[in-house]
Amino acid sequence: MATHAHSERWTYRIARGMGLGWRGYVFRERHVSGWIISRGVPxxxxxxxxxxxxxxxxxxxxxxxxxxxxxxxxxxxxxxxxxxSTRQDESDFLGGKTEELDHRDSLSYHPYNYNDDPDPRFEDD
Missing domain, CATH: 1.20.5 (Single alpha-helices involved in coiled-coils or other helix-helix interfaces)
Known part of the structure; x- marks a missing residue:
């Protein structure tokens, strides 16, 4: 019988489990090495x-x-x-202010390609 009472703390249980696992590993390793030796390997x-x-x-x-x-x-x-990352305002990669460009002002704009309201510059005759 032990002279002191073990307080079953979680650390004690973890250490005991690790010790049991190590002993099981050593037992299996000896078993495997004995089996291999019995097959004729040095x-x-x-x-x-x-x-x-x-x-x-x-x-x-x-x-x-x-x-x-x-x-x-x-x-x-x-x-x-x-x-x-706080996005305070829209700016280009150099830190300058950018303006939101209207795609209608681009050189290649045609209302057929966009879902826009009719543009008076492109009236069908």
Whole structure:
């Protein structure tokens, strides 16, 4: 019997679960390495293969983590830009004021191409 009572905090339960998971992993790894050795593969080859598998898995995990972190950074940056962009007035890329141009004043205007009111300059005879 324990001399102190464990307060079942969430940290204690998480640590206990991680310990049980680690012991289960070590058990399965020993089981797999024993099975491979029983098939005639040298013990050093099995050990090297398991280390290589761990390194590949770690590299894959780091690769995925990098791209997810980069995606998160871009999402936060886009949210920040969207929050801090205030459009005060219409201006061109040099900061000058732009005027809303009437498309009827353009050189290639014809009322047939637009859904406009009839233009007196283009009366059908």
């Amino acid at each position: 013990a050093m080859g099995v050990k090297a293969f398991l280390w290589l598998a761990k390194l590949v898995l770690l590299g894959l995990l780091l690769y995925i983590t990098f791209w997810l972190a980069l995606l998160l950074v871009f999402a936060v940056a886009a949210a920040w830009v969207a929050e801090h």
